[in-house]
Amino acid sequence: MKNKPEQVETVFILEDDKNKVDHRERFATDEDIICQLADEIYRCYEKEAREYSQSGDPSRAKIKEEQANRIHIELKKIHQRLCARNITIDTPICTITTLVWLKSKLQDDIEVEKVKNLFSKVVSSFLVFDSLGDCRKDLLGHEVIGNIFLIIDAEYGSSVVVDFQQLPNVKVVGRYGQSSLENETVIDNYDDLCSRLTHDLIAHYNRLGTNCSNKHDAKTAKDMFMKAHKLCTIDSEF
Numbered sequence: 536m537k538n539k540p541e542q543v544e545t546v547f548i549l550e551d552d553k554n555k556v557d558h559r560e561r562f563a564t565d566e567d568i569i570c571q572l573a574d575e576i577y578r579c580y581e582k583e584a585r586e587y588s589q590s591g592d593p594s595r596a597k598i599k600e601e602q603a604n605r606i607h608i609e610l611k612k613i614h615q616r617l618c619a620r621n622i623t624i625d626t627p628i629c630t631i632t633t634l635v636w637l638k639s640k641l642q643d644d645i646e647v648e649k650v651k652n653l654f655s656k657v658v659s660s661f662l663v664f665d666s667l668g669d670c671r672k673d674l675l676g677h678e679v680i681g682n683i684f685l686i687i688d689a690e691y692g693s694s695v696v697v698d699f700q701q702l703p704n705v706k707v708v709g710r711y712g713q714s715s716l717e718n719e720t721v722i723d724n725y726d727d728l729c730s731r732l733t734h735d736l737i738a739h740y741n742r743l744g745t746n747c748s749n750k751h752d753a754k755t756a757k758d759m760f761m762k763a764h765k766l767c768t769i770d771s772e773f
Contacts, residue, residue: 631681639688
């Protein structure tokens, strides 16, 4: 949202038109908003805790850490109750999460490798394509399974993004790189890319954890929440 007041950290919008949903500011359901809200508030208190700690005020830092944990737990409970309305017992939950990067043939592999190393322990697999045709073929042919988070080089047009967004297992599509067009949907900074991806994955794993918990799959739920927690640690680096 443009021109928001300085004291406003984040704005969430409940949007009826799913074509306008971007999973960062606009959300189609109250469940998605709550999941993202839990992450935002948690990170806000964690940031304040680090600032107090760095300024030599450990008592206030401890208070902020306790608030972060309490907010995170309470919002997660609310989210669990909301999700319980829509989850059927017999519906299998796919927890496989694949990070896919569709790069240009001229793109430097250094950043690709850095992203791979950063997220390798929290995603099921990391795949790289330098051909749009090969990427589209594998995704359409279900060669790539699970929940897909897709990074696309900025040289590919917005129509390519729209095509991939139509696939049911593609959860997030982000364009990255330098573009000659002024387009706010293109991420042109490596740290911003990692922060955005971390943010989206945290919300994703929190949802999976809640869904598994509601199906009484405690072990898988714990694994999902642990991945979300690990991502919160990664996010503090940016």
